[in-house]
Amino acid sequence: MRAPQSELYRPVELTFSGTDVIPADRTPVTVHARHEASGAERAVPGFWDGGTTYRVRFAPDLEGEWSWTSESTDAALSGRSGTFEVVRGTDHGPVRVAHRFHFAHADGTPFRPVGATAYNWLHQDEPLFSSTVGAIAEAGFNKFRFMVFPQGGGYIEHLPTLMPFEKTDGRWDVTKPVPEFFQRLDRAVEVLGERGIQADVLIYNAYDRGQFGLNELTEEEDAIYLRYLVARLAAHPHVWWSLCNEFDQLERPDDRWDRTGELLAEIDPYDHLRSIHNWIELYDNNQPWVTHASIQNGAVTTDFGRANLYRDVYGKPVVLDEIKYEGDIPDRWGHLDAEQLVHQFWIATVAGTYASHGESFVTESGSLHMVEGGPLRGDSPARLAFLREILEEVDGAGLDPIDKWDDPAYVAGIPRRLYVQYLGASAPATWDFRLPIGFPGERPEPGDRFEVDVIDTWNMTVTPLGRTFTLDDVQRNDAYDRASAPVELPEGEALALRITRVGD
């Protein structure tokens, strides 16, 4: 009999019938999977899914034959076994850190995050729930931040009926997860995956504000929930973990977050990306459990020479998951115009960092898109999709500042191969060909030839200059084509230049 076929990186779901209900503070069943050719072994925890149904989701990371056996204190769940054959499909696998400051899927395909945000999306009814995913997918976003626990406080116009746990003696009982809640979460993660969107799952919630009381779980209760969540979701290749949005709104010592992050790193069989997002106090993103710095600070994208500093201090990818929002509410975090937000994305880009989008126009319900989702009304998403296209065309891991602290032009790129210079929201009338030279990195040499595209970041055009520039003056920190005439530009437009080395 031929073993069932599975796709590399895609979850295989194994379903078991147990004898009884096992509370969620115990791992009900563990599957030990073995890759026959290499002998690699994986231990994958399962979870209770209502009644006496238990499931284990396993996402194989190697092609070929796998065998598995189950282990449990419940004899009905233990000692089962099987095999399956894993073949390469179209999934690129989980996103990992690549080349220190960037991202790539497990199969090496670069991933350039251009994210969207609707924190309370999971807790909305249809058709809003589904239309939100459609809107962000069509807009071209490839990462989406949302919270598992419901949001309380301002701009919340819809309260969920489905909650994650049952209550025991009036208190949330994390040993009794509500299967319907988490099945809905499963589906939410799946629909994002179907649309090619990474699910940036916000595990805990600083916006409960006592309304639901899910912010009052103890550290031990948080850990039980975390294990359950990881057992359910981690097999999805497109999951990212974020412990909390604006974690420091909660009065909780940092070392509790440290331990929770370390636990997450320990229990996730797939080692998904892990972060935590700040309000006014930065988390210590140098902690080993943090894979990338997820930072709120819009100000670092309002001018050059700022966001790149976070790269230096963390030595990890920097994702600016909140640089203020396109919208029209009075709060200063919520009334950027589209031009400004797009400008800030480009500054983030040449700083060698990534940013996320959010929209804060008041919706029909009185909420905000960044809270509940819905159609996108702003003018920035189309420009951000265009930016994403430009990023996708980078033939390499990503853009890094070339001469990281001292380049007055803040050029990013790949030394000697590719340079991107953002000329700001209002470009000058002319530009003289110049490349920065940094250290470390390959140095350009006299005779190197380059072509230049003029990128209109707002009007979304890429215009090749149709000229070739040849370096004739290479200094310690700059290289020039002195013989070339200045490049004339459409003055006042929000332009970037893409400078690509060409063959001799």
Added chain:
Amino acid sequence: MRAPQSELYRPVELTFSGTDVIPADRTPVTVHARHEASGAERAVPGFWDGGTTYRVRFAPDLEGEWSWTSESTDAALSGRSGTFEVVRGTDHGPVRVAHRFHFAHADGTPFRPVGATAYNWLHQDEPLFSSTVGAIAEAGFNKFRFMVFPQGGGYIEHLPTLMPFEKTDGRWDVTKPVPEFFQRLDRAVEVLGERGIQADVLIYNAYDRGQFGLNELTEEEDAIYLRYLVARLAAHPHVWWSLCNEFDQLERPDDRWDRTGELLAEIDPYDHLRSIHNWIELYDNNQPWVTHASIQNGAVTTDFGRANLYRDVYGKPVVLDEIKYEGDIPDRWGHLDAEQLVHQFWIATVAGTYASHGESFVTESGSLHMVEGGPLRGDSPARLAFLREILEEVDGAGLDPIDKWDDPAYVAGIPRRLYVQYLGASAPATWDFRLPIGFPGERPEPGDRFEVDVIDTWNMTVTPLGRTFTLDDVQRNDAYDRASAPVELPEGEALALRITRVGD
């Protein structure tokens, strides 16, 4: 018999005659000191100082009667005892971190570092050696960075004859320190103290470049030297420790620095300030052993909104110990003009950080002041002394950005009490009274009254406006005196404003 009197925080030196020479990989003698009134105990290691002479230097941190006994494996050094009486003198004690981002002496007196630099000063002959201290003291600097080990490489015009260790089989033998070398170091630290200058001692050296071979000590050898150095110098209240300047010029794994820093924190009986200074890769200054971030990155002081980011990520004082140098050499780190360097110091100041000065004019010998010392030739020191006076007048721990990320005017100060706004190298013709409001911090209220001084940072004048401003419009993030006429300024000058709340 009356016990000898000693001054609070000042070293008491106890001298012992031993039987033999004890190599420096062992602590030859330890003094256990006990403060009679409180029962507080201190264990202080001693050191060999040539022949069979051993010394223990102890700096009492409490007033009143102390008793001590010595302990050693050498019977001649062990079992000695005595008492002394400690009275408060004029010394303010070691500098500590204060109010998270600032410094104060042990007795609470604020310390505002405005530092100078001559890395290879220790290895110069007279009269250069002494004249350097005179020059920086007269210029008004209050911290001085210099290296224990000699510098190799460019701009080194004088090679020392005195080296820190003897050699055994052609290799530096750290168990055999050269007393004359360290006696000279003692004296160097003492003369700085006599002139009111904190000694920022660079313990290891990334500039040896194989010339002396002191960069090739093993981690164990480094530790032996470190213990010896701490035993000799730590009783001086004005010592700061810096593991290395541009540590990442050495190809050495970060965890070796981690362990060395942790060892230093463990063995220093006085818990002096500890840092490590970067070249192009930042050290993880979030490590607990690091008391303050000592950072090289001049670019963060060339514009507003940058240096303050380091405060957020480290949550510690930030001292920008290298923001490039006033001088005239071709390297871009060494040809700032004085106006630019002073400008950068003011930007560092309103970022809530501190900076250090250095001068890179080529000296008569062909070296640089920042290497060998000597007279100061630049125009910045007088302006930095003026800045220091302004800082000394701050009635509080120090200046913090008021609305740390979002204030377009980058005002620093103490909420509701004091505000300092630097208007940049070229001030506008007029200024409208406005205060930022941040979070957390006390909010100003309508009716609050303020006076304004115009500070000319280059011409070194403080001019009271002679007007009182009264808040009549307090918004969420700004406060105004709308009724007031604009303040006329000497346009184009490098000005700052000091805005002080006055009584009703």
